[in-house]
């Protein structure tokens with residue numbers, strides 16, 4: 008029989024219970040016990056409902072209060088020294104690593120976060136050194152397995168694999184030069200042995216061991232490590248299902264097929280083309296193949312016929328008993344359930360599947376492949392056919408004007424009129440900023456009042472006029488605040504935006520929105536990605552009103568603020584029926600019109616945020632060039648329609664640019680700001696190494712934590728930045744995301760930042 012499986016489930020709870028409980032705990036409003044109870048309720052509900060949908064392999068152990076990689080580090084005692092000996096409970100140490108802590112005489116910054124492969128989920132980067140003292144502080148896999156069992160659900164526990172754990176980590180500051188975390192593998196394996204042996208003793212038949220790095224090119228050189236690790240673990244562990252996701256195994260399948268594993272999971276949503284090669288490679292083994300047919304990354308209803316056709320390739324070669332139908336990855340990247348969507352039309356609702364609906368999909372597909380005669384299965388199959396036919400009919404509609412405009416894009420539309428050196432002179436006269444200009448990345452605190460006003464507008468308790476009056480007052484107070492503390496290049500603060508992507512989606516044609524489709528970004532931060540359903544166009548100006556109002560309030564220059572095409576695409580659920588390139592270009596044209604309108608309205612600097620450009624990079628190098636071509640072209644298309652006077656800015660979050668630097672240069676933004684406060688000076692050295700010649704604003708302090716950086720700390724940062732970068736190119740700004748902060752720490756931090764810039768002007 009073909010069995011079904013889900014690789015992981017969203018943690019937030021159908022009604023955001025976990026997010027609320029975690030934040031209440033941070034605010035001191037509930038106890039650690041209350042938090043544990045709230046989490047237990049959500050876990051129980053998830054396990055039971057996945058089971059109720061008929062799924063055979065139900066995940067446990069992947070739940071997290073903050074981040075599953077951080078859970079794993081905490082369990083394995085991979086706790087950086089700076090968090091030890093502070094007199095905190097283990098739970099508070101855990102949160103301190105994730106988000107920093109500044110209270111009761113304790114002052115530690117958060118650890119570095121990185122994006123989880125090509126998703127918008129962030130994990131806390133483990134830090135290793137020769138001194139890392141692995142021990143099993145607690146066995147989360149066993150605890151949750153038992154917890155689920157007590158709730159009447161037998162699960163397949165999930166554990167992050169040893170090779171990925173080490174490779175995803177970094178060398179701690181005090182590690183010897185050249186230290187490689189992977190060198191710790193022999194020391195780490197005994198701890199995995201204990202963990203897995205305990206799991207077996209607790210009664211787990213299978214364990215899902217995630218080794219997502221197997222889809223990266225770099226894994227090709229780790230055959231020896233994988234072989235050593237799995238040979239050792241297989242002898243004591245429950246049956247191991249080795250899981251890979253987000254891309255293809257490629258040649259790595261040749262050594263993976265030889266590992267002593269009981270099962271292998273591959274992603275057929277992202278990489279359907281790998282199926283035959285994988286089947287051939289494992290045919291003569293006993294390995295069970297788990298087919299990731301139901302997307303863990305997008306929300307479109309699975310086309311059952313297409314999935315079944317693909318799965319049959321495996322069933323015919325391996326037999327029913329060696330095939331599992333699964334979600335392509337954890338469902339962490341999808342919202343909990345469609346049942347909570349009350350505003351989508353019936354037609355729209357019929358297009359989508361969220362996590363719970365996907366659980367049902369894997370169960371139905373597996374049943375069909377097992378030749379089930381159940382009438383309910385036949386009905387589900389038939390209903391799916393009807394839905395998919397209707398969706399295909401909708402998808403066949405296109406906006407000819409937009410399609411023609413995309414087809415007619417010419418190379419000169421991508422280039423500014425003059426090279427940067429010329430523009431810099433023109434802009435210097437036109438905008439007149441001092442040396443080391445201070446600015447922020449766009450948003451200011453989204454206070455409770457703002458959220459309440461927006462909610463009231465949504466419930467028609469405020470008229471549009473009343474709401475806009477309110478937003479105007481917010482803009483004014485943000486402008487006055489910036490003038491008061493002495494910032495140079497101002498922003499309007501983005502109070503009108505619920506979210507940097509959703510807001511634009513709401514003002515463009517081609518999107519639909521959900522009420523509850525929350526997806527975790529990091530910690531307790533969740534986003535609600537809009538869904539692109541048809542061709543995109545701009546019915547009219549979006550931000551011009553706010554930016555020009557803000558500019559009218561002040562003599563200082565105002566920076567317009569837009570989200571870039573690649574980021575809107577990446578942080579939305581994209582269409583699956585046309586290419587990402589087409590969607591990106593349509594977005595770029597809409598933004599190009601907005602940029603031109605902003606300049607016409609008298610705005611002299613415009614920032615187009617593209618934090619997702621790096622994140623959207625395909626995981627396999629062979630696919631990079633094609634992506635970078637259209638992604639960079641999209642940004643240029645959006646920003647190049649203006650005169651030399653206009654200073655274009657772009658912003659990237661903590662992106663690793665080492666390997667794609669020429670593409671960053673090709674963007675040709677006048678100023679780029681990057682989140683740099685946590686990533687050491689490595690990033691800046693990359694800019695230096697490539698001789699980057701446009702202006703750059705590396706974040707001087709971290710915004711993801713409420714901690715206030717001291718004045719000296721900021722000066723020290725600037726000093727080390729100026730050791731690397733030419734002083735004529737440096738902008739002084741914080742990292743991004745002030746909207747997540749309160750006013751108190753924002754004010755204190757920015758005053759120190761302005762002081763830092765003054766100090767730099769006197770000393771450089």
Ligand code: GLN
Pocket residue numbers: 448449450507568616618658659660743744745746
């Ligand atoms: N302009 C946005 C802000 O400041 C940028 C956010 C981001 O890069 N993630 O909030």
Ligand code: ZN
Pocket residue numbers: 618658659660661682742743744
């Ligand atoms: Zn950012």
